[in-house]
Amino acid sequence: MSLKEELREHFLTGHEKFLRNISVDCIIFGFNNNELKVLLLNATYAALWTLPGGFILKDEHMDLAAKRILKQRTGLDNIFMQQFHIFSAPERSPKEMNRLFLKNLGVAVEDSWMFERFLTVGYTALVDFSKVQPVPDTFSFACEWFNIYDTPKLLLDHREILQMALHNLQLQLNYHPVGLNLLPKKFTMPELQKLYETILDKKLDRRNFQRKIVGTGVLKRLDETKKGVAHKAPYYYKFDLRKYEKALKGGMGFEL
């Protein structure tokens, strides 16, 4: 089946396979070397960059749908994603878009479930982008990491979804630990601070940061300092995995 035939079939009969009116979009943030990125697809059908998204099979748990969609569309596997918000504005599914594209496909808007309204569930994850290798699916020209502050024009309301996911990621720093799988096993306080500064996109006071992050109890200081540093070699830290997991589940602000 050609790509065009495959798309045509999806537009005309996809509702026999998938749930109607609801979709999933994955906002995959990537961190490495003090840069925060987001994973985008260049979708053939939309001729625009989009978040990797798709639909839920009729008998599929939504969490598994999100995993399957991410894997099929970007090649990324074994990524821990969490649902964070449903986007439900009625105007987010403009019926008028892509008439030309549909005409080329030979599909009328009124014949396609794809032009009904969709609520979309945003799933997020934060990974080390140097450790994964994105591969675009057959519906896409490209699958690439973009700097979070330098993204191209996006499909539909995907920019808004991305902004809200970023805001959510930043807010979570207030009560969830971050850094496991993003930093080396042992890291220095300046390295950890740089991770926070990159996500928050602002400078933090060194002493205040250290006091607060140590206060959360998720760190263990090692009896080892970083070698080869000019003077005042910084100590290495690692995460206390038990406390990290606990703080991830329960929040770490104000444990009663």
Add this chain to the structure above:
Amino acid sequence: MSLKEELREHFLTGHEKFLRNISVDCIIFGFNNNELKVLLLNATYAALWTLPGGFILKDEHMDLAAKRILKQRTGLDNIFMQQFHIFSAPERSPKEMNRLFLKNLGVAVEDSWMFERFLTVGYTALVDFSKVQPVPDTFSFACEWFNIYDTPKLLLDHREILQMALHNLQLQLNYHPVGLNLLPKKFTMPELQKLYETILDKKLDRRNFQRKIVGTGVLKRLDETKKGVAHKAPYYYKFDLRKYEKALKGGMGFEL
């Protein structure tokens, strides 16, 4: 139209008005006088107690749908609810249920959109149950507050939804303030502690609680003590509204 006719029409043609495959359920917690309750409906069609729920109109924002559903089904208006989770297990919509009920209605399972699979979005709120007056809709016999630990058998997976909403409410105490609109404008430390203990369903250490809650910065101590108490009259407190709102939005654990 009789109730039976109305229900029959809803089962046969509701999908012309509502989105398919997705519903909304409201978990309304009520606090008053150190008791935590939940609002339930006794639905005629299910012959069981249920969470107040319903469907999203084809052109309606989901947040507005949740408000409309809560108002129509329980009479509660102007309640600030938040989406907290989507329940999407495929087995949560058992196709076999209520065959007898459908037979009475004269509707075949295969003719009704109501027996397709539904994902449901849980919306939660915490209110003072003495300040609202629930009124059941025409589809329900009763709309009543139940003690959270003494609820009747519930429809479908509503017990699981309720448990998860309660767990979520308890977790949020770790990083969000609580008490505004649930306690009097000025309240004592023991009154605030009792609210936390009621939600968490456990005793808290008095000194530890006071230290932590004062540490969040959302309280202002007044220069006034409670009269008519045997000895050591407790001070009154009130919430610092600006800081309360800020902590509600941003979390209050670990502000950087």
